[in-house]
Amino acid sequence: MLKGKGIPIFITFLVGMIMIISFFIPHKPFGDIEKISLNWYSIIAGFTMLLGVDSLIGMHFRKLKRKDENWFFSLVLILGFTATVVVGIIETVRFGTAFDDKSYFTYIYNYFIVPLQSTMFSLLAFFIASAAYRAFRARNFDATLLLITAIIVMLGRVPLGEQISPYLPKFTEWIMQVPQMAAKRGIGLGISLGALGVSIRIILGIERSYLS
Amino acid sequence: MNFFIKLSKIDRRFIYLFIALVVVLPLIFKPKFPVVVSKPVQDVYDYIEKLPEGSNVLISIDYDAASMPEQQPFLEALLRQLFKNKLKPILIVQWQLGAPLGTMGLEKIAKEMGAVYGVDYINLGYRPGYVAQMVGIGKEIRDYFKVDYRNIPLDSFPMMKNVHNYNDIALLVGLEAGSTYLAWIEYAGGRFKQKIALALNAVSAPDAYYFYQSGQIVGLVGGMKGAAEYEVLVDKPDLAVAGMASQSYSHLVIILFIVLGNIAYFIEKGMKNKEGGK
Numbered sequence: 278m279l280k281g282k283g284i285p286i287f288i289t290f291l292v293g294m295i296m297i298i299s300f301f302i303p304h305k306p307f308g309d310i311e312k313i314s315l316n317w318y319s320i321i322a323g324f325t326m327l328l329g330v331d332s333l334i335g336m337h338f339r340k341l342k343r344k345d346e347n348w349f350f351s352l353v354l355i356l357g358f359t360a361t362v363v364v365g366i367i368e369t370v371r372f373g374t375a376f377d378d379k380s381y382f383t384y385i386y387n388y389f390i391v392p393l394q395s396t397m398f399s400l401l402a403f404f405i406a407s408a409a410y411r412a413f414r415a416r417n418f419d420a421t422l423l424l425i426t427a428i429i430v431m432l433g434r435v436p437l438g439e440q441i442s443p444y445l446p447k448f449t450e451w452i453m454q455v456p457q458m459a460a461k462r463g464i465g466l467g468i469s470l471g472a473l474g475v476s477i478r479i480i481l482g483i484e485r486s487y488l489s
Numbered sequence: 490m491n492f493f494i495k496l497s498k499i500d501r502r503f504i505y506l507f508i509a510l511v512v513v514l515p516l517i518f519k520p521k522f523p524v525v526v527s528k529p530v531q532d533v534y535d536y537i538e539k540l541p542e543g544s545n546v547l548i549s550i551d552y553d554a555a556s557m558p559e560q561q562p563f564l565e566a567l568l569r570q571l572f573k574n575k576l577k578p579i580l581i582v583q584w585q586l587g588a589p590l591g592t593m594g595l596e597k598i599a600k601e602m603g604a605v606y607g608v609d610y611i612n613l614g615y616r617p618g619y620v621a622q623m624v625g626i627g628k629e630i631r632d633y634f635k636v637d638y639r640n641i642p643l644d645s646f647p648m649m650k651n652v653h654n655y656n657d658i659a660l661l662v663g664l665e666a667g668s669t670y671l672a673w674i675e676y677a678g679g680r681f682k683q684k685i686a687l688a689l690n691a692v693s694a695p696d697a698y699y700f701y702q703s704g705q706i707v708g709l710v711g712g713m714k715g716a717a718e719y720e721v722l723v724d725k726p727d728l729a730v731a732g733m734a735s736q737s738y739s740h741l742v743i744i745l746f747i748v749l750g751n752i753a754y755f756i757e758k759g760m761k762n763k764e765g766g767k
Binding site: 300308311318319373374376383386387392398402406409410411415427431432434435436439440453457462 | 501508512525614633640695696702
């Protein structure tokens with residue numbers, strides 16, 4: 278009889294086997310089972326968003342309640358989140374979509390979300406420049422090789438490289454297509470074989486760490 | 490010597506200032522840089538040029554505002570080519586926050602090219618659970634997209650009447666800021682033999698080179714440079730081409746800082762060795 282951890286292990290085995298079989302035999306009944314499983318997957322994916330919201334808001338409420346350091350930012354987050362959700366719901370009811378041209382939700386998106394996301398990503402350029410200046414040192418042979426390659430690729434990937442020499446972009450392309458790719462392929466194959474091994478171990482119930 | 494030692498301890502705010510200047514000034518003064526088209530980008534363009542008139546092209550918006558400078562110019566250049574060749578874009582979104590960017594680009598270029606919604610192009614919007622969706626589209630797109638992004642039933646649009654699965658889609662173009670493209674290659678490409686072209690952020694473009702070499706994708710547009718090349722190909726230089734000068738100068742400044750940092754490092758190391766030898 279199945280009991281305790283045996284139940285989730287059996288369910289994992291059953292679902293895993295059905296998905297493998299339906300991949301190779303996409304006909305009835307396996308094709309239908311796969312379709313139902315995929316619908317469930319979509320529904321679960323939708324609900325994971327709720328879990329994320331619960332975790333985010335819960336954490337910031339606790340920070341606010343305890344008046345932890347930087348509690349003010351938690352307040353801004355909670356107010357911002359509430360306002361966005363409320364406006365989103367109202368505007369969806371009004372226009373059929375939250376992203377209508379006249380919707381306030383579009384305003385929030387264009388004038389808050391877009392600049393905030395763009396700013397966060399743009400800051401990377403400054404941090405990378407500063408970090409490269411401080412940390413990118415030719416300390417040994419490997420670091421020197423990496424440094425020279427990085428400089429060639431950085432120049433070869435922008436039009437300035439073409440101005441310096443027409444061979445620079447070609448050499449960059451060779452670096453990308455041959456040594457870079459050889460290393461990536463090796464890593465990729467290793468990761469894929471590892472994932473395959475772990476998947477089989479999970480389906481067969483050998484790997485059980487996901488239960489704890 | 491002292492100059493380099495002092496330079497190695499330079500306040501990082503000066504570095505930030507230099508970077509800001511080399512990014513902003515070229516955008517104001519617009520110096521011209523010739524953009525040479527690379528083979529992976531040319532391959533995407535050529536493949537689309539050979540598609541028969543009326544073919545459907547599925548565009549997946551898998552980026553958000555953080556990647557807008559890299560992806561939005563390519564989206565617009567791609568849509569210009571599609572509408573010019575009388576191809577029909579079907580837009581779907583895998584990153585929720587990319588939905589308005591896709592819509593914005595699509596509506597802007599459709600207006601410019603005189604395309605009609607539901608006849609020449611359609612916007613299906615976002616649905617959660619991208620893996621399920623990618624497999625599901627292989628059977629019937631209506632299982633996941635019964636309605637468009639404004640909740641209008643798909644069957645009410647003339648262009649969608651004969652679109653059911655990947656067999657009715659000539660090319661899938663993924664505009665990617667993350668790793669969603671791996672699932673496209675695995676499921677749409679591997680399982681349903683869907684032809685795929687990718688536009689990736691510069692930072693992740695090297696990861697997709699082996700899919701290009703193995704023929705799993707027809708071509709690859711990498712970062713703002715790739716977008717600039719595409720703008721040149723569709724003969725409409727725009728934001729990406731304008732950004733090339735900023736990108737060129739900022740790369741140059743970063744390289745100069747790295748070189749200066751290394752000179753300072755070796756001088757300092759030499760001085761320490763000398764002191765140690767005494």
